[in-house]
Amino acid sequence: xxxxxxxxxxxxxxxxxxxxxxxxxxxxxxxxxxxxxxxxxxxxxxxxxxxxxxxxxxxxxxxxxxxxxxxxxxxxxxxxxxxxxxxxxxxxxxxxxxxxxxxxxxxxxxxxxxxxxxxxxxxxxxxxxxxxxxxxxxxxxxxxxxxxxxxxxxxxxxxxxxxxxxxxxxxxxxxxxxxxxxxxxxxxxxxxxxxxxxxxxxxxxxx
Amino acid sequence: xxxxxxxxxxxxxxxxxxxxxxxxxxxxxxxxxxxxxxxxxxxxxxxxxxxxxxxxxxxxxxxxxxxxxxxxxxxxxxxxxxxxxxxxxxxxxxxxxxxxxxxxxxxxxxxxxxxxxxxxxxxxxxxxxxxxxxxxxxxxxxxxxxxxxxxxxxxxxxxxxxxxxxxxxxxxxxxxxxxxxxxxxxxxxxxxxxxxxxxxxxxxxxxxxxxxxxxxxxxxxxxxxxxxxxxxxxxxxxxxxxxxxxxxxxxxxxxxxxxxxxxxxxxxxxxxxxxxxxxxxxxxxxxxxxxxxxxxxxxxxxxxxxxxxxxxxxxxxxxxxxxxxxxxxxxxxxxxxxxxxxxxxxxxxxxxxxxxxxxxxxxxxxxxxxxxxxxxxxxxxxxxxxxxxxxxxxxxxxxxxxxxxxxxxxxxxxxxxxxxxxxxxxxxxxxxxxxxxxxxxxxxxxxxxxxxxxxxxxxxxxxxxxxxxxxxxxxxxxxxxxxxxxxxxxx
Numbered sequence: 001x002x003x004x005x006x007x008x009x010x011x012x013x014x015x016x017x018x019x020x021x022x023x024x025x026x027x028x029x030x031x032x033x034x035x036x037x038x039x040x041x042x043x044x045x046x047x048x049x050x051x052x053x054x055x056x057x058x059x060x061x062x063x064x065x066x067x068x069x070x071x072x073x074x075x076x077x078x079x080x081x082x083x084x085x086x087x088x089x090x091x092x093x094x095x096x097x098x099x100x101x102x103x104x105x106x107x108x109x110x111x112x113x114x115x116x117x118x119x120x121x122x123x124x125x126x127x128x129x130x131x132x133x134x135x136x137x138x139x140x141x142x143x144x145x146x147x148x149x150x151x152x153x154x155x156x157x158x159x160x161x162x163x164x165x166x167x168x169x170x171x172x173x174x175x176x177x178x179x180x181x182x183x184x185x186x187x188x189x190x191x192x193x194x195x196x197x198x199x200x201x202x203x204x205x206x207x
Numbered sequence: 208x209x210x211x212x213x214x215x216x217x218x219x220x221x222x223x224x225x226x227x228x229x230x231x232x233x234x235x236x237x238x239x240x241x242x243x244x245x246x247x248x249x250x251x252x253x254x255x256x257x258x259x260x261x262x263x264x265x266x267x268x269x270x271x272x273x274x275x276x277x278x279x280x281x282x283x284x285x286x287x288x289x290x291x292x293x294x295x296x297x298x299x300x301x302x303x304x305x306x307x308x309x310x311x312x313x314x315x316x317x318x319x320x321x322x323x324x325x326x327x328x329x330x331x332x333x334x335x336x337x338x339x340x341x342x343x344x345x346x347x348x349x350x351x352x353x354x355x356x357x358x359x360x361x362x363x364x365x366x367x368x369x370x371x372x373x374x375x376x377x378x379x380x381x382x383x384x385x386x387x388x389x390x391x392x393x394x395x396x397x398x399x400x401x402x403x404x405x406x407x408x409x410x411x412x413x414x415x416x417x418x419x420x421x422x423x424x425x426x427x428x429x430x431x432x433x434x435x436x437x438x439x440x441x442x443x444x445x446x447x448x449x450x451x452x453x454x455x456x457x458x459x460x461x462x463x464x465x466x467x468x469x470x471x472x473x474x475x476x477x478x479x480x481x482x483x484x485x486x487x488x489x490x491x492x493x494x495x496x497x498x499x500x501x502x503x504x505x506x507x508x509x510x511x512x513x514x515x516x517x518x519x520x521x522x523x524x525x526x527x528x529x530x531x532x533x534x535x536x537x538x539x540x541x542x543x544x545x546x547x548x549x550x551x552x553x554x555x556x557x558x559x560x561x562x563x564x565x566x567x568x569x570x571x572x573x574x575x576x577x578x579x580x581x582x583x584x585x586x587x588x589x590x591x592x593x594x595x596x597x598x599x600x601x602x603x604x605x606x607x608x609x610x611x612x613x614x615x616x617x618x619x620x621x622x623x624x625x626x627x628x629x630x631x632x633x634x635x636x637x638x639x640x641x642x643x644x645x646x647x648x649x650x651x652x653x654x655x656x657x658x659x660x661x662x663x664x665x666x667x668x669x670x671x672x673x674x675x676x677x678x679x680x681x682x683x684x685x686x687x688x689x690x691x692x693x694x695x696x697x698x
Contacts, residue, residue: 017541018416018516022655027636031284031301033258033308045657050643074537076417079450080653081634082352083256084368105420105452106352110368123537163384165242176370177269180378183236183244184272187380190235190246191273198484200342200470200477201248203275205319207339207472 003173004115007097008142009069011152012059013130019073020080021107025089038089060093064137072129072141073100078107087111097143099150101126112166113176119143119150119160128156145170222491224388225455226423229363229488233346235380245383248345248362250375251331252279252318254305255636256350260373261312271316273379278340279313280321280331281306283636287599287626292326295627302637316376329602329628332356332444332570337604339469343458343485348375353570353652355447359439360466361458361488363423366447386452387497389422390490393430395504400686402580403438404572404650404669406430407445408510410502412520420450422497425490430504431456436465437576444571445652448517457489511557511682512654512667514545519654521557523672523684529553548656549664550644557682560666564647565596565623565677566659567670569633572650573601577670578609581650582617584674587691590622591680597624597639599631623677635659648676 016023029041047058054061060068071090077100078086087110090098097117111118121129132139132154140153145167150158169176195202223231235244257279264271271277284302285295297303306323313320321328328334332353335341343361348354350372357364371381397406411418424446426439434442439456446454456462463485467473473481508522519542521528530546530553533539546553551560567573567581578600590596598618600606606628609615615625632639633651635658641647643662650673651658654665666682675685 015537015540016544017537020516020653020655022634022653022658026657026661027634030255030636031299031305033305034262035259045661050662074541076420076450079416080352080655082350082366082368084259084370087368102417102420105450106366106368110370113368113370163241165239165382165384176382177267177374177377180244180374180380180382181269183378183380187235187244187246187272187378191379194233194246198344198481200473200481201345204249204340204342204345205278206275207470 001115001173001175004117004170005145006143007070007117008140009096010065010067010137011070011072011129011133011139011141012065012068013072013133014059015074015130017074018076018079021078021083021086021104022081024078024086025083029089030083030085035088038085039092042089042093067094069094069096070141071095071098072126072133073098075101075123077103079104082106084110087114087116091116099126099129099141112169115170115173117143117145117170121150121158121160125156125158132156222493224490224494224496225361225425225457225488226363226386226388226453229344229346230385232344238382242382242384245346245381247348247375247379247381248276249335249340249347250277251335251347251349251354252277252309252372253282253331253351254309255283256369257312257372258305258308260369260376263373264376269377271318271376274317276379277376278319278335279309280334281309281323281328282331283630283634285323285328285629286637287629287631287639289624289626292328292603292627293324295323297323299638325603327603329600329605330570330573330630333573333601333605336360336440337469337602339466342466342470343462344488348381352447353444355451355454356440356444356570358443358446358454359436359456360462361455361485363453363455365453386423387421389419389424390496390499391424391426391502392499393426393428393502393504395430396433397430397504397507400671401507401509402669402671403434403441405507405510406504407442408512408517408520408667409507411445411449411518412510414449414500416448416516416518417450419446422451423453423455424451425455425457427457432459435576436462437574440574441571445517448652458485509669509672509685511672512665513549513551513557514542515548515654515656516541516545517652517654517667519545520667523558523682525557527551527553527555527557558684560646560682561680562646562648562666562676562682563594564641564645565594565673566599566632566647566649566651567597567673568599568601568631569651570601570630571652572670573599573605575605575608577650578605578614579612581670581674582614584671584685584688585621585623585678586617588621588678590677594677594680596622596677597626597632599626600628602628632659648673648682
């Protein structure tokens with residue numbers, strides 16, 4: 001994973017509460033065995049009408065917002081299904097950060113694991129960022145992962161929280177699996193003791 | 208994001224919640240104040256969230272650490288046409304490729320697979336407990352959000368994404384952020400005509416779609432004690448719709464009897480040590496929960512969702528809420544949008560709303576007790592003209608049991624389709640897709656926009672309520688359903 005230290009880009013507001021991952025990446029785009037082509041599925045039913053025509057009123061279809069890389073979303077963004085395709089699709093469409101009052105938990109983990117920056121801010125800040133984005137397509141939002149700060153051209157200046165581990169994963173572009181594999185001996189000795197105490201859990205998938 | 212209380216800083220003697228006991232007993236290493244390396248006893252996989260994980264594993268030249276702790280089920284993409292299991296061919300090329308790819312990955316890594324033509328195939332969360340793979344005190348994960356289901360047996364289950372699937376395959380562990388503790392007390396007795404589905408919808412309606420975000424929820428109380436294991440599956444399954452990172456019910460005699468009946472290996476010398484261990488799986492007296500909620504089961508009425516989020520729910524005898532009466536803000540905007548999508552008018556009675564489709568099935572309500580509840584309503588009745596109604600059992604085993612009890616005849620005689628198992632129309636990843644504007648009475652777990660098909664409208668409810676809707680062609684209060692025309696109809 002490439003390090004994510006700083007994200008700066010134009011913003012677009014998606015004023016939707018509980019924007020679930022079914023809407024971010026509908027079922028018909030989950031049929032591959034790789035990660036390709038998900039840009040086409042991103043927010044599909046919001047972007048296109050039933051006949052497949054672009055909805056001109058949808059923000060990301062408007063030329064002024066086409067290059068936005070920071071989405072400003074509603075609360076519980078990314079709730080629902082665990083499908084990581086939602087994160088891959090956002091990234092393939094050039095989205096590098098999402099700012100919202102809160103995120104679905106699995107979506108949050110998926111995003112961090114892929115280097116998609118998620119920033120949780122109080123509702124009032126998010127609403128102001130939405131208003132700024134709607135008022136000015138060139139409202140640039142700048143997020144510093146090391147300092148945990150967000151600034152907008154319109155004047156929002158906020159600090160946000162992130163678990164130190166997640167911050168480090170983004171800053172260092174960590175391969176979490178490789179890191180956990182260094183615990184292999186401890187995992188194996190844990191498993192031996194675990195199965196000595198509860199032998200009925202060993203090879204439980206073959207029960 | 209709020210950090211959890213530091214896991215490592217609690218004194219060893221402090222009373223612990225059941226959740227903390229499960230985390231502690233699976234902690235390989237404490238990584239920092241919030242995160243542990245968590246050992247996972249069972250990893251379930253499906254065909255659509257695992258392929259990229261295997262690819263990543265292969266690209267890095269890594270293997271599967273502990274194949275015997277992993278199992279896979281083709282569940283989401285499989286067609287449910289009523290043909291014999293050996294004839295269940297997937298015609299759609301991308302879906303067929305996903306199934307073939309899963310088989311190749313399982314063969315390569317010696318992972319047990321319930322393949323498309325396996326007579327015991329079904330929905331992963333229905334199949335795993337049937338085969339005794341879920342036992343109290345386990346940690347179970349899956350690339351599927353409804354893995355919270357297993358809390359019903361005192362196992363910590365939760366959903367993960369594909370990157371984490373790869374992590375589990377390579378290490379049999381996860382980097383796990385310890386959640387906060389929530390307890391939901393439910394005392395009293397569920398009234399006739401209501402079920403665990405109505406209870407969980409009522410809970411989600413009150414605490415909201417993000418009311419349990421950041422928490423693992425422990426359910427307890429006399430109403431929980433009275434629930435069957437299958438009803439507990441329904442309850443824990445939908446805890447994720449309140450945002451919960453897990454749901455737990457301390458294993459009691461009911462849960463233990465269910466497990467022992469499915470685990471022949473526990474009949475011998477392991478039985479007593481297993482029982483002794485399982486008796487410790489409860490929150491200690493004095494254990495502190497970060498937040499507690501109380502519900503009285505007697506207050507629960509049959510529930511029906513009216514919007515596009517599971518917390519947009521009301522009793523069947525209520526009216527569609529009026530967004531104008533809500534405070535101006537995101538909740539109101541969301542309700543307005545939901546009513547536009549669901550083509551409902553504020554203030555209209557929910558009961559009597561015409562439906563065109565009925566779906567009975569899913570990991571929430573596709574088990575034998577669910578089918579019995581639906582059949583009890585449908586026996587001697589007919590599906591209303593113009594309504595298409597389908598029953599999709601949760602697994603091949605459920606299907607066989609239902610046929611052994613004659614439930615298939617009840618459904619077929621009433622005019623419903625009796626289909627092969629799978630996730631089917633819960634998320635419409637196979638060919639069971641609703642058309643634009645079709646309104647569906649559904650026993651599933653999500654009424655999201657487009658979930659069952661673009662523009663399709665989903666009303667979540669219990670199996671008995673869905674059966675009642677099938678009979679009248681309208682959203683119907685099952686408690687007030689008129690008796691069948693022919694009471695003497697042969698069973």
